[in-house]
Structure formats: C-alpha cells, structure tokens
Amino acid sequence: MPCHHTCANRRAYLTLTDHDIPLKAQIGIRDVWKKEDGALQTAIRKLEEILGHEVDAEPEWHLLIAELDCYYPDKLDLVASVTGCVLVWVKSMIELLDDSEHEAWGEQLLEKVPSRLRIFIAVADSDKAATSWSEQRRGFVVSLPKKQTFQLQPTELFPIFRGNLLTCFDTDKKQTELPVRDAQATTTPGDDWAEVEVNVDASKPRAKVEFLPDAASLPRPDQLFLRPPYYLTMTASTKRIELHCSHSPTLQFLSEYLQRWCRVNRHDTTNPPAVQITLHQSAFGLGEMFNSLVLSTEHTRYTNEFQVTAPMVAALIEGVLGYELLPALGGWSFRRDVEFKTL
Numbered sequence: 001m002p003c004h005h006t007c008a009n010r011r012a013y014l015t016l017t018d019h020d021i022p023l024k025a026q027i028g029i030r031d032v033w034k035k036e037d038g039a040l041q042t043a044i045r046k047l048e049e050i051l052g053h054e055v056d057a058e059p060e061w062h063l064l065i066a067e068l069d070c071y072y073p074d075k076l077d078l079v080a081s082v083t084g085c086v087l088v089w090v091k092s093m094i095e096l097l098d099d100s101e102h103e104a105w106g107e108q109l110l111e112k113v114p115s116r117l118r119i120f121i122a123v124a125d126s127d128k129a130a131t132s133w134s135e136q137r138r139g140f141v142v143s144l145p146k147k148q149t150f151q152l153q154p155t156e157l158f159p160i161f162r163g164n165l166l167t168c169f170d171t172d173k174k175q176t177e178l179p180v181r182d183a184q185a186t187t188t189p190g191d192d193w194a195e196v197e198v199n200v201d202a203s204k205p206r207a208k209v210e211f212l213p214d215a216a217s218l219p220r221p222d223q224l225f226l227r228p229p230y231y232l233t234m235t236a237s238t239k240r241i242e243l244h245c246s247h248s249p250t251l252q253f254l255s256e257y258l259q260r261w262c263r264v265n266r267h268d269t270t271n272p273p274a275v276q277i278t279l280h281q282s283a284f285g286l287g288e289m290f291n292s293l294v295l296s297t298e299h300t301r302y303t304n305e306f307q308v309t310a311p312m313v314a315a316l317i318e319g320v321l322g323y324e325l326l327p328a329l330g331g332w333s334f335r336r337d338v339e340f341k342t343l
Contacts, residue, residue: 021061028079029061040083043090047117050097051110057086057119063286067123067220071148082121082144085157089119089131089142092161108169112138122287125223131161133168134288136252136279140168141288222248222285228339232323234332236310241295243313248282249340250321251293255279257316258295265300274306
C-alpha cells in the first residue's frame, strides 16, 4: 500500500515521546501489546519458561509510529500489526526450541543469551519482514515490513522468521579481505580500496544548501548518515582511545578487525582480551547504528604490558578506509567524501 500521508501530516510524529504518542496507539499498547492474558504476553511467558531467562521486548513506539505512520491511518491497526509480527516471531522461536532436530541450534542460542533475551523492533528498508542476530547489541532484531501487515497471515511470516533464525548464527559469511599494502608503493592512501567506492568525483564541490530541508522529508538517521561526507574524530591516551564517527559501518569494521587480532591477557586466569573493545549504540535512529567506539585497557588486570596507540588506528582509518586526515587543534580528525560501495 503506497504512503498517502503528506509531510505535514507526518511532521506531527517527528518529536513524539512515549508520553505523547497518539491516544489510539496508547489504547492499542494497553489492550493488545501489554494485555497479560493476550496472545503475545502468553507466548512470551511460554518462551521464558523454555529458556529459563527473561525476555525483554519493549518497542520504541514513538519511533515506530514516526516510521510507519503513513501506512496506518488508524494507529490501533499499527499496534496490532506490530504485535502480530512479534507474536509470529516468538512462536517461531518456541517451535525451534521445542524441535529436537534443532537441539544444536538451541545450544548456540543459550551460549549467545546466557541471561536475558533481548528483542529489538525495527523497520526494514523494504516491504519484506526479516530477523537477525546483532552481536553488538547482544539481541535479536525483528525488522517489520514497510507496509500494512495486519492482513498478512501468520503462515506468510512464519517461514521467513524461522529461516532467518536458523541461519542467524552462521559464521560462514563472506569476509572482506583487506588489501596488503606494499611498503615501497607510491600510491596514495586508500588506492587499494578504489574498487570499494562509488564512482564519484570527490574533487567536485558539493552543492551549497540554500534552504533548510523539511525535517519530515529526510530519512531516519541510520539511513541518512550512510551518505557522505563521513566525519571521524579520535582522542587518545595510553589506556584509552575513543572514536566518534558519523558512519556507523566504519566503526563496526574497526571493531571487528581489532577484535579479530586482539591478543589475550594471559596474566588473567579468565583469559580476557588484552584490550576491551566496545561499540556504543546511537541515541538516534530506529535501526542498528553506532556512533562511538572505545578501546580501553583501563580494566586490564595483573599487567601493564598492553597499551592502545592512536597511530595504528589512524593508519587503518587513513590507509585502509581512505579517510583524509584533517588539521586539528587537539586529537585527530578525519573526513571521507566518497561513498563506500556495498559488496
């Protein structure tokens, strides 16, 4: 169903909080989502009994309404649709855990979720529903289709969620091989990654913005900031490096790469990583979006041999990811004007 609401109609939902969401949505949340003897809460309790863990599934309703507003003139329908999708997801999870053929998958789940099972409700970029495991957020993301779903039959969503759940822990995902730079090479920083860029002339000046855009016409932050320019700042000490970046995938890449090659602290009997590497979720947007990365040895015990150094991280940012180092009075500042191509 196409979105018929105008930007003026949608603008009313841009600054919603949990305290001022539409009345019909509040009624739906109370009578449908939170109803103790309703289908969803009953299914969640059953899942908690099977897992032996608490299930945390509380949507950020004001963000969902802002994103799906134009598809649901009646906000009661919106709440019912969200509830229905999550109900199918919970039942899919219950069936997998009850199926002896997928016992190994259940063991993987318990390893990933040693205590509380967290469910994050997001909106997909398309009209297709999906679910995935987020290693950074340590929980499942249920992506609602960007269309009306209250007329969908559970049989349409069930195989999608079941299939996604069965493969969500697969590690055989395509890994991007980092280029090996020749110490004698005379190429400029980032040349080895030329194939991972959109063919955009970075030297071409950006169009000057003469008018403020309508906030209602812009995509949500986790989509908007995938466009260049990308800004990254870094501050460092001997025990802590803190990076802030407008481009979430950049921080995720740095986190994954450094975690992959981080040494183990053998002086600690629990063998933790020598450096604690932590991604921090952004306060804005609806999907998975990180705005800072912290590398720290502040809590490393029984040894002082490990330090975090900014030049190594700067080499990754400039030499591998193709960011340009900018003049800065304090710390490090980088910018990239060319969009990354999706592999």
